[in-house]
Amino acid sequence: MADAVSAYHAYVAERLGELRVHVTALKAQIGNADTDAARATWLSAQQTWQRVGAAYGSFGDLGNAIAPGSRGLEGGATSPDFAGLRRIEYGLWHGQTPGELMPVVGKLLTDLDALEAHLPETAVEPADMPLRLHEILEDSVRDHLSGLGDQGSGMALALTSADVDATQEVLGLLRGLLEGRRKGYPAAVDAQLRQLSAAVDAARSPSGEWVPYRDVPLEQRQHVNGAIGRALESLALAPALFSTD
CATH class of the missing domain: 1.20.1420.20 (M75 peptidase, HXXE motif)
Incomplete structure (x- = not known):
């Protein structure tokens, strides 16, 4: 670690x-x-x-x-x-x-x-690294997709996309340790993060511009919310894999 x-x-x-x-x-x-x-x-x-x-x-x-x-x-x-x-x-x-x-x-x-x-x-404490893996996307839900952190830009999707990048970075740093504790777990999380990225990208404008989240059609927002919920459910396991009695 x-x-x-x-x-x-x-x-x-x-x-x-x-x-x-x-x-x-x-x-x-x-x-x-x-x-x-x-x-x-x-x-x-x-x-x-x-x-x-x-x-x-x-x-x-x-x-x-x-x-x-x-x-x-x-x-x-x-x-x-x-x-x-x-x-x-x-x-x-x-x-x-x-x-x-x-x-x-x-x-x-x-x-x-x-x-x-x-x-x-x-410095981040070693015990906090698995928590970080889960908490980054929790922040996305709490601050971005909820609208509570928005100060006028409406850029919840753009910031959530960046949070996915950060999560993937931390997952990469912990990949070997996680694989040693639960075989196949990093790959499963990878797949869910890719699904989340795809849902976020699908909510952009046809020209690729970021759209204020309030203007995104409901069905696309539901896809984003469902994908981030699935990823968070899986990521919640990471800290437990490193817990000790």
Whole structure:
């Protein structure tokens, strides 16, 4: 498990580097009041963060600063404590000015500096790796497909797709250990994740654009919900395979 944890942290470090590139571009686009470009870059940045697999508050307060939601804050999205990528999403889809958003982007870059600098200190515990495998898609249901985390973009499917990527990455890191405990289990989960990816992709527009989840026909949403439910039921077994008496 130590090898899996080490490989996961190397993977996270690469994603954080990609995130910095996106946020730096976002700063320039917001500064130039180029809302369309900034919205596209925001989505790339948020998807990159989802691919980190930072579910259930992993990486502590440093991780929570990157893309916190507004739930629980007094005033919700209008709270002065609302920050990070989700705060930028709110501003971009609610007509806020560069003057309102530039300080948010600046703080996000500072918080990203802190997370990168202290990443070794926020190491994932070996016992948490199987939990991570399950919790990433739980976050998809709780925050994205429910609509509770949305701040205006409607990009639940795009973010769920990124969560599938993160889940597949963690599954790959744990594949040998999982196969040793239950033969055929990783392959079965792989198949279900492919089915989920196919259901998510089928809900895109004919030109391949991401569609706000509220605009997706009911039948396609049902396919997504069914596929993610099946995958979560299977993934729930992973932590138990590593439990001890």
